[in-house]
Amino acid sequence: MDQPTQNITLHIEGMDCANCALGITKSLQKSGMQNIHIDFATGEATFYIKNKSSLQSAIKGIQNLGYKVIDSKLKEENEGKLSVIEKRFYFTLPFTIVLFFSHMIFSHDFFLNKGYVQLTLCIPVFIIGILQFGKSAFGSVKIGVPNMDVLIFIGSSSAFVYSLAGMYLYAGHETHNFLFFETTATIITLVLLGNVLEHRSVKQTTSAIKDLSALSVSTAKIVGLQMGKEVITEINYKDIPVGAILQVNSGDKVPVDGEIISGEASIDEAMLTGESIPTEKTIADKVIGGTILLNGNFRMRAEKVGNETTLSKIIDLVKKAQQSKPNIQKLGDKISAIFVPVVLGISILTFCISFFVFHVGMQDAMMRSIAVLVISCPCAMGLATPTAVMVGIGRAAKRGILIKGGSTLEEFAKIKTIVFDKTGTLTTGEFKIKNITCHTSTEQEVKEILFQLEQHSSHPIAKSIVKELKNNSSSKVFSAITEEKGLGITAFDDAKNEYTIGSYKTAKHLTKDDTHTVYVLKNNMLIATVDLEDELKTNVKESIHSLQASGIESVLLSGDTKTKCESLAQKIGMNKVYSEQNPEQKLVLIEKLNALSPTAMVGDGINDAPALAKATVGISLSNATQVAIQSAQIILLKHNDLNTLAEAHLISKHTLITIKQNLFWAFFYNIVAIPIAISGLLNPMVGALAMAFSDVIVIGNSIRLKTKRLK
Numbered sequence: 067m068d069q070p071t072q073n074i075t076l077h078i079e080g081m082d083c084a085n086c087a088l089g090i091t092k093s094l095q096k097s098g099m100q101n102i103h104i105d106f107a108t109g110e111a112t113f114y115i116k117n118k119s120s121l122q123s124a125i126k127g128i129q130n131l132g133y134k135v136i137d138s139k140l141k142e143e144n145e146g147k148l149s150v151i152e153k154r155f156y157f158t159l160p161f162t163i164v165l166f167f168s169h170m171i172f173s174h175d176f177f178l179n180k181g182y183v184q185l186t187l188c189i190p191v192f193i194i195g196i197l198q199f200g201k202s203a204f205g206s207v208k209i210g211v212p213n214m215d216v217l218i219f220i221g222s223s224s225a226f227v228y229s230l231a232g233m234y235l236y237a238g239h240e241t242h243n244f245l246f247f248e249t250t251a252t253i254i255t256l257v258l259l260g261n262v263l264e265h266r267s268v269k270q271t272t273s274a275i276k277d278l279s280a281l282s283v284s285t286a287k288i289v290g291l292q293m294g295k296e297v298i299t300e301i302n303y304k305d306i307p308v309g310a311i312l313q314v315n316s317g318d319k320v321p322v323d324g325e326i327i328s329g330e331a332s333i334d335e336a337m338l339t340g341e342s343i344p345t346e347k348t349i350a351d352k353v354i355g356g357t358i359l360l361n362g363n364f365r366m367r368a369e370k371v372g373n374e375t376t377l378s379k380i381i382d383l384v385k386k387a388q389q390s391k392p393n394i395q396k397l398g399d400k401i402s403a404i405f406v407p408v409v410l411g412i413s414i415l416t417f418c419i420s421f422f423v424f425h426v427g428m429q430d431a432m433m434r435s436i437a438v439l440v441i442s443c444p445c446a447m448g449l450a451t452p453t454a455v456m457v458g459i460g461r462a463a464k465r466g467i468l469i470k471g472g473s474t475l476e477e478f479a480k481i482k483t484i485v486f487d488k489t490g491t492l493t494t495g496e497f498k499i500k501n502i503t504c505h506t507s508t509e510q511e512v513k514e515i516l517f518q519l520e521q522h523s524s525h526p527i528a529k530s531i532v533k534e535l536k537n538n539s540s541s542k543v544f545s546a547i548t549e550e551k552g553l554g555i556t557a558f559d560d561a562k563n564e565y566t567i568g569s570y571k572t573a574k575h576l577t578k579d580d581t582h583t584v585y586v587l588k589n590n591m592l593i594a595t596v597d598l599e600d601e602l603k604t605n606v607k608e609s610i611h612s613l614q615a616s617g618i619e620s621v622l623l624s625g626d627t628k629t630k631c632e633s634l635a636q637k638i639g640m641n642k643v644y645s646e647q648n649p650e651q652k653l654v655l656i657e658k659l660n661a662l663s664p665t666a667m668v669g670d671g672i673n674d675a676p677a678l679a680k681a682t683v684g685i686s687l688s689n690a691t692q693v694a695i696q697s698a699q700i701i702l703l704k705h706n707d708l709n710t711l712a713e714a715h716l717i718s719k720h721t722l723i724t725i726k727q728n729l730f731w732a733f734f735y736n737i738v739a740i741p742i743a744i745s746g747l748l749n750p751m752v753g754a755l756a757m758a759f760s761d762v763i764v765i766g767n768s769i770r771l772k773t774k775r776l777k
Contacts, residue, residue, distance in 0.1 A: 081106040097124040132202030155258040162255040165248040181233040188247035195254040212406040221439035260758020267765040281356035286321035287313040329364030392476035395451035405444035437743035441753035450728030453768035458721030466703035479718040482663035488624035490670040493600035497530035501597040605709040612712035716776040
């Protein structure tokens, strides 16, 4: 079997809701496309194609549905300009206003209420209705996925045809009683208004992608040679080659990912890492495209360009996440798929029962039937879930939380247990001196010995000690410094005194107490012991408390010793501890916890990757290994502050609440509105207005999630 060969992205104009996306998906499937993702909010269709020659037939299929395929350059040029639907709305508005108010204000003898005048005013609006709704309706029926436009087109056309027939069949005999041209125009214009408001509102749900995209630069300064002289010229961001030398000055955005080769700078990485404090960078340090150079200047070598930069991958991840459907959406999708045929059936039954059974007049029966068509709204159900997911994932992204899909949002909202790795997750991986116990020496002397000798070791503990004791330099000179891996470091001073710093193995012949981290010996005599503790990350205790307040149990799972794990758990308020666990044991434990309740795992190392993949939701930190990041469904960019974990849970929980509210409104609206229309208590024009605003209410509730206080 041939595999898909090329990934294609098309920009489509005219999509309003999930039903539009469903119709385009069906059309592309018929054209043989695979792995199709349609995002009606951003107007993008992504799919795999085996043979590029079939692309034109796929585009033609989309255009036959009433949508317009535009290239990315045209999309950029049209950004900020009126869309096609806005132009159509503003065109129909004056005709509709005249028709509506002349009918409402003046008598039927007034010249604007004459049949031929009303027909003349209605025709331009009706033509727009055919272009906007008729073409789309026909195309959707043709592929077997009738959309909302079918209901609107039939409703408005019925009023138009009835009026046209009445105008000629009853000319001169109370003709005004048979004219409903204003109904046709008002339905079309109000639905267009709803689409305009919907279009503008949906744009707000994808603001996170726009904000991230705005971080990208359009041009960069590239260093080159001309006639043997160094010159700096501007180059388009998309044309930067790997290996190019770029000049970045104070106030500039770093154009791509790379390495500093000269100069130094203070860089604001807050948007990508969540760190509010600027990062100091110098030669050989890595820089990230999109971050801002606050002070200094440097030259860098481009290492990752185009779609390979960190920023591009984050944008791509957020886009893909917004395409992922949570399970709760399946109910709305199923109902939306059969909604239009059911409403058409109800509309026909309404006319038949009203006219033939209850002997309601032809006009009234027809108006009831039309009201059923225009009040019904499958779009509200189609918009309920994706708009909330877009806002939820967008809000999380702005806070430095990358969530891989709507299904992850839904699953994380239901989590009852979160399992934490210790080193690198709850702790920074660096160590702090907790206590120095001196036997035959002063504390100051011990600190000086530690600082001088540990500088010659690359062990993480040694690096942490040197960092903490950097102000404890000594005039004492050490020589013959040697390090024995896994044991310790030895040196001699000018007086030929031998000093040894190491683990318990170096002192086990001198003491039975193995509870200390570092032992300091002088001439084979124990002169001091040092107790170290892992440095906790910011807000660990507060984050654990916040999760527990939300009814989530926190569990510590580590390969570290029982004593250290229990001490840490007690300090941060954890009740359950599993220590001295290898990767296989971690995996078994996650499986057991998953069987009891939905469980999340937070980790950062290669040894955590299997457990992250096995958990209901795997959570990784941005400074973790690539294996851990790929295995996780949530990535915390602000890796030194675990408060974002509690925030991620709150965002997930409130996104799920918003989806449920939206679905309730969509179902409730249709359940109440359709019977009112059947009973004849609803004018079709009022129905069109209500239908238009039902979508806006759903989207507005989703947008509220952007600024909603989470608790």
